[in-house]
Amino acid sequence: MRSLTDQQQAIRDFIEREVAAGRPCPSQREIAGHFGFASKTAAACHVRALVKKGVLAVDAGKARSLQLVSLARANRRAAVEIPLFGSIPAGFGRDREEEADECIPVTIDSIGFKPTRNTFALRVSGDSMMGKHILDGDIVVLEHGPEPRPGQVVAALIDRKSTLKTFVVKNGKPFLKAENPKYPDLIPSDELMIQGVVRAVLRRFEK
Amino acid sequence: MRSLTDQQQAIRDFIEREVAAGRPCPSQREIAGHFGFASKTAAACHVRALVKKGVLAVDAGKARSLQLVSLARANRRAAVEIPLFGSIPAGFGRDREEEADECIPVTIDSIGFKPTRNTFALRVSGDSMMGKHILDGDIVVLEHGPEPRPGQVVAALIDRKSTLKTFVVKNGKPFLKAENPKYPDLIPSDELMIQGVVRAVLRRFEK
DNA sequence: GGTAATACTGTCCATTTGGACAGTATGCGC
DNA sequence: GCGCATACTGTCCAAATGGACAGTATTACC
Numbered sequence: 001m002r003s004l005t006d007q008q009q010a011i012r013d014f015i016e017r018e019v020a021a022g023r024p025c026p027s028q029r030e031i032a033g034h035f036g037f038a039s040k041t042a043a044a045c046h047v048r049a050l051v052k053k054g055v056l057a058v059d060a061g062k063a064r065s066l067q068l069v070s071l072a073r074a075n076r077r078a079a080v081e082i083p084l085f086g087s088i089p090a091g092f093g094r095d096r097e098e099e100a101d102e103c104i105p106v107t108i109d110s111i112g113f114k115p116t117r118n119t120f121a122l123r124v125s126g127d128s129m130m131g132k133h134i135l136d137g138d139i140v141v142l143e144h145g146p147e148p149r150p151g152q153v154v155a156a157l158i159d160r161k162s163t164l165k166t167f168v169v170k171n172g173k174p175f176l177k178a179e180n181p182k183y184p185d186l187i188p189s190d191e192l193m194i195q196g197v198v199r200a201v202l203r204r205f206e207k
Numbered sequence: 208m209r210s211l212t213d214q215q216q217a218i219r220d221f222i223e224r225e226v227a228a229g230r231p232c233p234s235q236r237e238i239a240g241h242f243g244f245a246s247k248t249a250a251a252c253h254v255r256a257l258v259k260k261g262v263l264a265v266d267a268g269k270a271r272s273l274q275l276v277s278l279a280r281a282n283r284r285a286a287v288e289i290p291l292f293g294s295i296p297a298g299f300g301r302d303r304e305e306e307a308d309e310c311i312p313v314t315i316d317s318i319g320f321k322p323t324r325n326t327f328a329l330r331v332s333g334d335s336m337m338g339k340h341i342l343d344g345d346i347v348v349l350e351h352g353p354e355p356r357p358g359q360v361v362a363a364l365i366d367r368k369s370t371l372k373t374f375v376v377k378n379g380k381p382f383l384k385a386e387n388p389k390y391p392d393l394i395p396s397d398e399l400m401i402q403g404v405v406r407a408v409l410r411r412f413e414k
Numbered sequence: 415g416g417t418a419a420t421a422c423t424g425t426c427c428a429t430t431t432g433g434a435c436a437g438t439a440t441g442c443g444c
Numbered sequence: 445g446c447g448c449a450t451a452c453t454g455t456c457c458a459a460a461t462g463g464a465c466a467g468t469a470t471t472a473c474c
Contacts, residue, residue, distance in 0.1 A: 004354075005449095005450070005451090006354070006357070007450080007451070008450090009354060009356065010356060016320070016321075017319060017320040020320050020321030021315055021321075022274065022278075022279045022282050022315070023266075024232065024266060024269060024271060024272040024274070025231065025271070027269075027430075027431060027432085028431070028432065028433095029430080029431070029432095037451095037452070038452085038453055038454080039452070039453045039454055039455090040431090040432090041433095041435095041452080041453075041454075042451065042452050042453075044432070044433075045450085045451070045452075046450090046451080046452095049449085049450080058432095059230075059231060060432085060433090061431090061432065061433085061459075061460075062231055062271075062431095062460080063234070063270035063271055063430070063431050063460065063461070064231060064232070064271045064272070064431085065231040065271070065432095067229065075229050108228055108229070112224060112228060113223070113224040113228065114223075114227030114228075147213060149213050149216075149217060212420070212421090214421070234460075235461075235462065236460080236461075236462095244421095244422070244423085245423060245424080246422070246423045246424060246425090248422080248423075248424075248463095248464095248465095249421065249422050249423075251462070251463075252420085252421070252422075253420095253421080253422095254462095256419090256420080256421095265462095267462085267463090268429070268430075268461090268462065268463085269430080269461095269462085270429095270460070270461050270462075271461085272462095415474100416473100416474090417473085417474085418472085418473085419470100419471085419472080419473100420469100420470080420471075420472095421468100421469085421470080422467105422468080422469080422470100423466105423467080423468080424465105425464105425465085425466085425467105426463105426464085426465085427462105427463085427464085427465105428461105428462095428463090428464105429462080429463100430459105430460080430461065430462090431458105431459085431460070431461080432457105432458095432460090433456105433457085433458090433459100434455105434456085434457085434458105435455085435457105436453105436454085436455085437452105437454085438451100438452080438453080439450100439451085439452080439453105440449105440450080440451080440452100441448105441449090441450080441451105442447100442448085442449085442450100443446105443448090443449105444445100444447090
């Protein structure tokens, strides 16, 4: 019951190859076409069998939503090491990883997106961002590179120390709004070095 | 003209995150819904702009067929090293790679699927598979693990040497059909060790 | 001032797509 | 012989989807 028939395996392989080759997930009719079925119900039937056997996952009603469970699980489990800094280093060269204090393994599921080479993490110190619900001890995951959008929290370099600020636009000009009383409320963003945009927060509670 | 606007970047990021999180590519209406657009044309318009700027690729008319060009290119370019054996080793333990004579870098495009840990390559010697259009000097890419289907070419271990054979089923029993006169035409498949199923052939011509 | 690009709302429509149903045939275990 | 899973053909349909078109407003650029 668990093992797949030849035909089911063939269809599973076909889907895997299509997706791996960067093409969109095949529709039922495309599967039927590839195997020469005259009726797309045949493909639908096989797909149903594969779902029943736990090999495939479907978002019911959604077009091209087939997913191989093994790949999904592998993707979810795939932990990627993200460099974790106490403070952001001045430069962003290729020696970035060596400057990292340590690395934290994260999974796609835990931060909601797939980390890239431009992804890094910061340990938050102080309650400067409590207004944005980012607390002392939290780990924020940031992405280096993309232009911040208004309302997003960014990490900026001030006095060789990184500080989290909110990116705002006033009268068409970009500013960094400090949520920490130690710093002026509005700083023109071009006076600072924006190191990254906050994309996720990890908070560990004591047990 | 080349650079993306904030909104376009946001939509690009949204697509990237959805796909990276293992969800199916969002439809135009899902994009509109996520950003609060009342009209899905707004999303369609942005998608069109992103395609025009070369960031996105679409299969016209196909549902959920958006693809990030950068990822597609990265995927296509990503060369994976596949262990290449002169002959298949007896075991398939974790020391497999060390037993490999060498490695060949292949891309997804060149073999049509994404290599896994179970993918390996063999250098073909002799014209035993000429009937199947696999020639002396060819490199065949095989996948270890999947149950072969009738008509597929498999690599089997005979006398500690690997030989390519065609997998056939006769009267419900699996056999290996040798295309090499040195061996008996039909061998019960359970007498042999099937090392892998041929998934691709690479042939280099002299210049 | 005009043109173009951006950034939408709103509507209509042909196609694509998945789901359900009816039906046929085969092989397998009991 | 019966039930069940497999492996299809063929048809109908509603929902999902992309594409085209008509508008509006804003901003940037020449």
